[in-house]
Amino acid sequence: MESEKYLAQLQEIQSMMQKSSKFLSLSGVSGILAGTYALIGGGIVYAMRDNFEFPVQFNSFEFLSVTIIAVLVMVLSFITGVIFSIRKAKKKQELVWNQISKLFVMSFMVPLITGGLFAIILVSKREFALVPPVTLLFYGISLVNASRYSFETLRNLGFIFIILGLANSLFVEYGLYFWTFGFGVCHIIYGAFMYLKYDKKQ
Amino acid sequence: MTSIISDINKTFDHRIRLGIMSILMVNDTVDFNRLKELLDVTDGNLASHIKALEQSEYIDIKKQFIGKKPNTTYEATLLGKQTFAKHLAALEQLIKTSK
Numbered sequence: 001m002e003s004e005k006y007l008a009q010l011q012e013i014q015s016m017m018q019k020s021s022k023f024l025s026l027s028g029v030s031g032i033l034a035g036t037y038a039l040i041g042g043g044i045v046y047a048m049r050d051n052f053e054f055p056v057q058f059n060s061f062e063f064l065s066v067t068i069i070a071v072l073v074m075v076l077s078f079i080t081g082v083i084f085s086i087r088k089a090k091k092k093q094e095l096v097w098n099q100i101s102k103l104f105v106m107s108f109m110v111p112l113i114t115g116g117l118f119a120i121i122l123v124s125k126r127e128f129a130l131v132p133p134v135t136l137l138f139y140g141i142s143l144v145n146a147s148r149y150s151f152e153t154l155r156n157l158g159f160i161f162i163i164l165g166l167a168n169s170l171f172v173e174y175g176l177y178f179w180t181f182g183f184g185v186c187h188i189i190y191g192a193f194m195y196l197k198y199d200k201k202q
Numbered sequence: 203m204t205s206i207i208s209d210i211n212k213t214f215d216h217r218i219r220l221g222i223m224s225i226l227m228v229n230d231t232v233d234f235n236r237l238k239e240l241l242d243v244t245d246g247n248l249a250s251h252i253k254a255l256e257q258s259e260y261i262d263i264k265k266q267f268i269g270k271k272p273n274t275t276y277e278a279t280l281l282g283k284q285t286f287a288k289h290l291a292a293l294e295q296l297i298k299t300s301k
Contacts, residue, residue, distance in 0.1 A: 003300035099233075
């Protein structure tokens with residue numbers, strides 16, 4: 001009888017510690033959807049490749065279409081992530097924008113925005129081939145950095161992106177494949193894993 | 203056995219106080235509204251439990267201004283952290299021995 005009370009106390013402590021220090025409203029579904037957008041985007045670019053003129057010129061048709069597709073994939077993924085997090089938080093009757101989600105977003109955004117600016121600078125210097133590895137690398141660092149305030153497994157996904165980014169910088173001519181594999185396939189696999197592990201139960 | 207029992211702290215023998223301490227063990231500083239949100243309690247209820255913990259010197263209250271808005275944050279004192287860690291270890295020990 002007494003030990004049951006103690007066990008309940010321990011469980012309460014554990015759940016409070018986790019709930020108060022981790023942003024757990026990330027949804028596996030948004031990972032799957034973000035991966036799908038990246039796959040579609042990568043597929044479109046792949047299909048268009050035959051008509052592209054190489055080397056790609058700044059502000060050419062090739063340049064603009066790839067940029068628009070990449071930005072679209074990013075914006076859609078971001079919006080999807082936010083919408084599904086709000087939904088999940090509401091389901092759990094928690095606030096989305098609290099101390100921990102702020103810390104999570106901050107620790108995620110600092111490397112990500114740094115990488116984004118770096119990618120823009122690379123483009124301005126016409127170093128197009130380095131853009132996919134740089135985005136993979138910085139996104140991976142963002143994940144590792146932010147995993148402290150969220151699911152610990154997010155760190156593993158981050159490491160995969162870092163490895164992909166490094167590998168891609170060795171073989172820059174395969175940027176499209178590395179980028180699509182990372183942002184597309186890895187997101188879908190990880191999102192599905194998260195969905196099955198955490199979301200489906202609730 | 204007696205030493206284990208003596209580490210079980212009566213101050214933490216309440217869901218809200220236990221919750222406040224758990225939260226402050228893993229967060230450097232937390233404000234009133236965040237505690238309220240996490241513990242799902244009324245203002246008055248939360249305030250009374252905070253007061254109890256402050257009187258035992260387990261938590262510190264920091265009052266400051268963010269712009270013109272007053273902001274009160276709470277953090278666990280060293281004594282609070284040590285006492286809570288002992289309480290936690292005692293709980294684990296008691297569950298182990300009862301099995």
